[in-house]
Amino acid sequence: MTGEAADPNTAGTPAAADGAGAGAEVIRVERVSKRFGPVTALRDINLHVARGEILGLIGDNGAGKSTLIKILTGFHRPDSGRILFEGTETRLRSVAHARSLGIETVYQDLALIDGLPVYLNLHLNKELTHGPLPFLRRREMRRRAREALDSVGIEIPSVTAEVGQLSGGQRQAIAVARSVHSDAKLLLLDEPLAAMGAREGTQILRLLRRLKQRGDLAIILIAHNYSQVVDVCDRVNLLQHGEITFDRRSADTSVAELLELVHAEYRVEA
Structure with missing residues (x-):
């Protein structure tokens, strides 16, 4: 995190000794709470994710998932608690600050421009130009776009195809x-798997497995399909009424158990 140690808004703690390696902790949330007026959205949230790990975050609508994600992206600031990024306690001041550290978010609306080709969407707001001249280095952007897609195994016939012509999975x-x-x-x-058919969903799950195998990325996946969560995630956290009530390795749980936990509160005793 270049420059973070000198930032007056960032308190430093020693980085983990293995902070650069696969399996090192990327983010840790400790006792984070957030209120909006009289409504408590999050209560003493504790969460952690390491490189090469996918954490599945599940919970019904209104459980606090969106608030937690907005805190991790710098959109909201917590009322209490702290966030450690790569071993250093960090106050995420804005979305731009979070992105500068390497925190990226893919929302359901995707923020793609249908009328632009794939390679320009991949370089959106990061276009390559010829020095001071406002001319795009299109050939270089096409080359880098193809490399980026190939590196994670994404099959797109042409980087010059308009995004609006592609499938939802693509x-x-x-x-x-x-x-x-x-x-x-x-x-x-x-x-990322919402409103997708089985074939497109399989494509995204395959992509997530490739990203996990790379070992250089920590992923938090919000999903409602518990079968997919158990299949692709390393751990599962259940968020209920602003609290994480369940944290377990996916290999040690099941879809039936997750369904039981999520829906138990709605059952009415006979």
């Missing part, structure tokens, strides 16, 4: 590739 994959191409260290995925 569009989602491009949005993920753009974040990874931006040297992300923590990738937050907000319902």
